[in-house]
Amino acid sequence: MALPASPKPLRADAERTVRAILEAAERVLSENPAAPMERIAEAAGVARTTVHRRFASREALITALATWATQQFHEAVEAARPDTAPPAVALYQATANVLRVKVSWGFAMGAFPTDAPEVARVHAEVTARCAQLFTRLREDGLLRPDTDPDWARRVYYALIHEAAAEAPDTDADVDALATRVVDTLLHGLGTRPAP
Incomplete structure (x- = not known):
């Protein structure tokens, strides 16, 4: 899972630090969305100045x-091979993968900034991939021929x-x-009418 792109590549130790900060931010902000940067630094096991050096502001963090999280969401959908796997298999795998990301990164998944171009680009790509999958589901007869794939996709997201x-606890819970x-x-x- 790749870290957000930065102007220049990070060294391995710096990348580990950024990842530790992001993971700590997810945990801390899930519990208290108003938590200060100092609390995130403490949870990451780094100095407050390290967090501020990597992220200029709370908004930047x-x-x-x-x-x-958006990149992980994208990777979860791509791992399901929505354009090559049998549509039912791809749908199930994408569902399980996305649920794992949403459960692990709930705060981040709900914090999509509307003005972040990379987030918007990746989200649009995921939407397009899902639209293709829903068209394939309809073409394979898994959805009724009159099903609007866009509506089905939106119901699926809900x-x-x-x-x-x-908030399932185990992989078995996520699979169920x-x-x-x-x-x-x-x-x-609903029940199906008798023939």
């Missing part, structure tokens, strides 16, 4: 955190959001939630 709110999301999307909640 949150933007970096959101950018990093299902994932609700599933992530359950992914199965529930996919089953709800593809089969709904």
